Each structure stands twice: as C-alpha cells, then as structure tokens.
Amino acid sequence: MNYLKFKKSVSNYAKDFFNEDFFENRKNIRIKKESTVAKNLEKIFDATLKISNKKGFQAMTMRDLSREAGLSMGALYSYFSSKEDLLKMLQSQRRSVTKRILEEYINHETGIADKLRTAIRIHLYLSEAMQPWFYFSYMETKNISGPEQAKAIESELYTEKIFENILKDGEKSGVFLHRNHQLTASVTKAMLQDWYLKRWKYAKRNVSVEQYAKYLISIIETFCLSSEHENGRKKSRREL
C-alpha cells in the first residue's frame, strides 16, 4: 500500500455525505434536493477550511465565506442555521469518514507488527489526503463550546487507544518489548500530528509521506520491537 493507491481507494468514501451522523443535522437544511446539498456543502466546507486555516474560524466572517464559496449570505443560511452549526456539521462529517477508513484498514491486517505499521501509515495517509481538515480540527476545536470540545478529546484518545492496544497485544505475544505503551502511543500520535500541523516545513524540504512513514515506523520499531523479530531491521537502521 502506497499513498497513491490509498488516495484513489479513498475518494469514494469522501463522497458519502449522507451517513447516520449527518442526518441528525439534515433538519437544519432548508434545501430539498440531496444533490444540491452535496454540491454546495462541499463548496462551503472547502471554503471554510481554506479561510479558517489562514485566519482562524473565529476571524472568518460570513461575508468572507459567502465570497469564497460563491453563495450569497441568504443562500448560506439555507444549509446551516448558525456559524456554530456549520462547524458541528463539518466536524461530524469528516470525523465519521476518518474513523471508518482507519478502522477498515487496520482490521484488515492480521499480524501484530503489520497492524502497527499499517496504523501509522494509514493515519499518515489520511491526514495527508485531508490535511486542511486535520489541521483545522486540531487548531480550532479546542476553542469551541463544551460538547464539541468533548468530542474532539474523545476522538484524540480513541486513536491513541488503537496504538496502545496494538502495542499491548504485541507485548503479550512477544513481538514487542515491555514499555510504557500508553506513553509510546502518545508520542507516536504527536509525531503523526506533526506531519499535518507543519505541512509547510516538510513540503519545503521535499520530505514525502512515504519517507516520513518509513521514518516513523523505524523510530518506533527500534524502540519497541524485540530483537528476535528485528531481523532485517538492524540493517535498515544504518540505511536511514
């Protein structure tokens, strides 16, 4: 699995706006035709991410959004009932897509070591394919109302738990060493997040997603993989 293959297989997922999470918000939308909703919501979401990632969601005015999305003020409010509601819709849509894809790829793997590699790689690929949203979500959700903040924290801990459980299972079956798995999972997430938070830096240095994935896997495996399983790894340490 490389990034190009991943991106192609994913573009299908991204289209299905109308998942269960979404229908909760459907009542706030005054537009009847689903295809119109899908087309314009995509415009609105993209514009929101573009503007917010430049100046912040708070600082984005509805007039900014109207201009960027190519819809009048009145039209915008046919798709959501308030600025805060727009944020909630955007978050729930993207979050559900992300979660589904990540789980699908990880569950597909059987070996523990492969599960870890795939979890790292797919998380990275996902954040690359949806970089504007990942960045947005990290930077903005903290400043938002109570229940929305709780969902963001829950989502953070959820992915961390995935890594922690893989490491735990790996230790049980002798693949990984005894470590503080919670801390390892935590810093792994931190390194994954750096990719989309400092996208400009890695772009300027011509570091590709593949390189970064390989590199993260080698750091974590050097630290966690037990030596019996390290064959063919010891060599690659010198290669980097």
Place this chain on the structure above:
Amino acid sequence: MNYLKFKKSVSNYAKDFFNEDFFENRKNIRIKKESTVAKNLEKIFDATLKISNKKGFQAMTMRDLSREAGLSMGALYSYFSSKEDLLKMLQSQRRSVTKRILEEYINHETGIADKLRTAIRIHLYLSEAMQPWFYFSYMETKNISGPEQAKAIESELYTEKIFENILKDGEKSGVFLHRNHQLTASVTKAMLQDWYLKRWKYAKRNVSVEQYAKYLISIIETFCLSSEHENGRKKSRREL
C-alpha cells in the same frame, strides 16, 4: 538538574521585563513609573494567556481582558496602543526570556551526549514553567499578521536547528549513528511540543515532567546512540 531546581533558578529571569527587545515598545506605554508598568503588564499578560487559552485570542474581547486583569478599558490602553500591539509585546518579552535560558543551559554542557539530554530536558522544563505561553504561542501566532508569523516560524526552526547541530556533531565524533538528523530533530520537537499542547492529558495520567523527559531521551537515544556508547542503556530499555 531536576525540575524544582530549574524552576527556582529561572524565576529570576522571568522578572526582567525590560530587556532590549522590550524597549522598542516602551514608547507605546503612557505610564511613567517602571514598577507600575511591570506590575500591571504582568497582570495583563497573565489575563491574556488565561482567556486566550480558553477561547482564543481573537475571541477575547477587551472587556474580557479588562475584567480579568482588574483594569478599566482606559487603563489598559495606557499599556499598549492596540490589541495587536499587546500580542507583539507579549510575544517579544516571553520569546527573549525563553531563548536566553535555553542557550545558557546548553552551552554549559561540554559532552555531546550530555548536550542532547540537556537540550531535551531544559526545553521540556521551560515549557512546563511557562506552559500557558508556550501553548498560546503555538495556537495563536499562526493566525497573526505577516511579520509576527515570520518570527514564530523563525523561532520554531531555530530550536530545531539546535537539535540538528548536536546530532550532526555527535555523528562526527562517533557518539551518534548516521541518521537523517533533520528529521530526527523535527520529530523530537514534535514530542516536546506534545507535552505543553496536551498538558491536560499528562496531568490526568500523573505523568511527571521528569518521567516524560527520561522517556523522550530514551526513545531518541535508542534510535541515535551508537552501540559503543550504549553501555548502561541496553539495560534501561527493559526497565521502562
């Protein structure tokens, strides 16, 4: 050097508001007595950080700030000429203190391996002692006007370069292995930043600064330290 000792030795630095960087902004302050400036600027800065870290700098109103700092609207504007100016002052003051302390501690070390450990440890201690500002700086400076954003990026790359240079020197003298030092420096920073960005998480789990420092050092050294220098390390890998 542990955190308690560090914090005591640092509290002196924090007091000197009136460094060279600061005097550029002195002309914007209508208040005559230095001691009054120092006292109230501290109140204002602290209040700014407290409110901004809850709802964002943009969303903080001058009325919020007035209430939290215990100064009237009119009084506030005796200490800065605009909301943006307040941000600039806060950033330049904290940035200069941070930089000075970090350099002092690192230059004090002579051995390369010690330099790396100290760089990690002191960066962590600094961000712990000034957590509200580090968090603020990371989350807010990106959304701010051109020149201020440039300074933030410069500061980010500056600390990264410190790590990169230590690793490079270490490879030359055979202490560290051949690695992509720029990438290693980059992810090291990412892990350091996670400490102050997710302070709530580590607090809830009762992870101390000391533990986190030890842990980070062990990850990086496992990855970078050449085996000849790894004596007494191999064992500690099993301990964690």
Place this chain on the structure above:
DNA sequence: AAGAAAAACGAACGCTTGCTCGTTTTTTCT
C-alpha cells in the same frame, strides 16, 4: 495639607459582525 502630576476610569462612537426576510431568479413539472 495643598497643589500638581500620574494613573485609572467608563460612557460614548463608529464600524463590523452574525443573521433575517421580503424579493428576484432558477428549476421543475405538467
């Protein structure tokens, strides 16, 4: 203690914001 200088005060101003709603344009259906 009294007068002057310094600091703090907060109502008021002009502007921008999120949002609404009466109207116009586009699409759909027969």
Place this chain on the structure above:
DNA sequence: AGAAAAAACGAGCAAGCGTTCGTTTTTCTT
C-alpha cells in the same frame, strides 16, 4: 410554455467589537 416550487439574493437590523477622551481618583512633591 407557463405556473408553481425551490433556491439564491443582498440590503438592513440589533448586538457587540476595538478604541477614544473628558473626567475623577490616587499618588507624589513640597
């Protein structure tokens, strides 16, 4: 093609914003 339904429009409203400034309170000086 024409009428009805759906969607898009954008000027206008109240609320809230950053900032100012004439006045009052506190501090310093003699």
